[in-house]
Amino acid sequence: MEFEYDATTVALRDELLDFMESHVYPAEPVFAEQMAALDDPWDWDSTPILAELRAEARRRGLWNLFLPGEHGAGLTNLQYAPLAEITGRSPALAPAALNCSAPDTGNMEVLAQFANDDQRAAWLAPLLEGRIRSAFAMTEPDVASSDATNIELSIVRDGDEYVINGRKWWITGAMSPNARIFIVMGKTDPNAERHRQQSMILVERDTPGLEVVRGMHVLGYDDRDHGGHAELRFTDVRVPATNLIGEEGAGFAIAQGRLGPGRIHHCMRSIGIAERALEMMCDRAASRVAFGKPLADQGVIRDWIAESRVRIEQLRLLVLKTAWLMDTVGNRGAHSEIQAIKIATPSTVEWILDKAIQTHGAGGLSQDFPLAGFIAGIRTLRFADGPDEVHKNSLARAELRKRG
Known part of the structure; x- marks a missing residue:
């Protein structure tokens, strides 16, 4: 049993610790000031200090560290663990500076593993570049979403489109205007086997019928420093059938x-x-x-x-x-x-x-x-x-x- 970090982890860890001390911690009060001055209070992604941090992180090779394989930095979970721990010390700034913040990380993993080439080109590429943000819409207000098979949002095939109706809430990051794409989970076949009723589909932010109802507060905090948590309403939202991720029933x-x-x-x-x-x-x-x-x-x-x-x-x-x-x-x-x-x-x-x-x-x-x-x-x-x-x-x- 080996308790030492390997050479790759040691090098990245040293680089990241220096980045935190020299850039991230000093940026925390600056980020707070710039957030307070925003015209759109949810537009955290446009703060100048965050752009500076991202540029420096990329220059240092500290980018997309979370994602294994060809699309990311190629690290294992064991190599990434001590690096993610360091970013957790400044949870609002450091993960975002390295393009390693939730929910984008999970969404990029979904697109990397399950999306087709066209979907990856349209959405994974700009997410990997940090040019846009995203959200993952699963939890609902009217059911116990701790059992994901309970979700009721409907995704109904109509010719070359799917029609989406329902409500979601606690959708992290969705209040940010730069969250351009939502991965939405709903039911395509309520009569199928219990774990084959659900599917996932891509919905662009500006699609007619998609309404951002409000931001949710967490013990009094609006969490706008990473895009907040939104309640969403889908009313006859139509998207191309090609927006389905994988096959029906794979959600x-x-x-x-x-x-x-x-x-x-x-x-x-x-x-x-x-x-x-x-x-x-x-x-x-x-x-x-x-x-x-x-x-x-x-x-x-x-x-x-x-x-x-x-x-x-x-x-x-x-x-x-x-x-x-x-x-x-x-x-x-x-x-x-x-x-x-x-x-x-x-x-x-x-x-x-x-x-x-x-x-x-x-x-x-x-x-x-x-x-x-x-x-x-x-x-x-x-x-x-x-x-x-x-x-x-x-x-x-x-x-x-x-x-x-």
């Missing part, structure tokens, strides 16, 4: 293929958030005095710091093992481990963030520190890509099967 399988890498990418980045929170906790504890001595000398604070380190190391090893399995036996072979990290990561990082906020006192709840925003984002991961309870149920079922 559920495509979704499962998309969510595996998406889940581990979220977990990788979340570890970076935990590391930054622990650093902030230590710095705050060393600089503040209460009851006659620094917080760092208080036993309860030291307990939090030690426990945070232990939990981060445990989490990182589990995520790296999962990445290695995905590389060696495939996503299906790593299914239990993917579920395990999806269960463990948000709750673990949420605990560390809670202690970092507590160490900061009232300041930890304020806009003066990023901790409150971090914990709102991490809390959503207990729903995103499947809620905790669904993963726990499935993981327990697999364990019970092992015992016959």
Whole structure:
């Protein structure tokens, strides 16, 4: 068992750490100022500082690191994991600067694996270049979308077109005017076998009948620094039949293929958030005095710091093992481990963030520190890509099967 990073990972990691220190962290307050000055509050993608960061990332060879194979940087999941962790330390800026931000990453993976040549030329190419953004429309307000077979949006064939009707919500990135293409999941055949009823189809933003109803707030945050989360309404939306991704009935399988890498990418980045929170906790504890001595000398604070380190190391090893399995036996072979990290990561990082906020006192709840925003984002991961309870149920079922 080898615990060292390989030479490619070491070189990219060193380059990325330097990029974070010299460019990304100093850009965070600039990005906030430029976001506040936008004419369109959702147009995060047009901020000058983000364009500068992207140009520098490309110059350094830090571009599309998430995507294996010919379309991306060619890294394995194990090679990408420590890099994604570093970008997680600045979740609004760093992933976007490297063209490695969700939901575009998952959408590019879908297009790379399942789209035809014309669809790749039209949408994958500009996404890989970072010229446009995208959204993935699966979750719906009227059904329990934790069971993806419940979705009700209809996709009905009418000659050379499909007609789409229904509602979606929590569609990340869709508030951005530069989200030019939506990958939409709906039902093409309600009478088919349960997991063959769904299909995925491409819908351009300006298609008549597609309405962006509103932006959704996450614990009071609008998340406009990465395109927000939209409620969408589709009313007799017509698209060419050639916009279908793959074949009719393949939507559920495509979704499962998309969510595996998406889940581990979220977990990788979340570890970076935990590391930054622990650093902030230590710095705050060393600089503040209460009851006659620094917080760092208080036993309860030291307990939090030690426990945070232990939990981060445990989490990182589990995520790296999962990445290695995905590389060696495939996503299906790593299914239990993917579920395990999806269960463990948000709750673990949420605990560390809670202690970092507590160490900061009232300041930890304020806009003066990023901790409150971090914990709102991490809390959503207990729903995103499947809620905790669904993963726990499935993981327990697999364990019970092992015992016959």
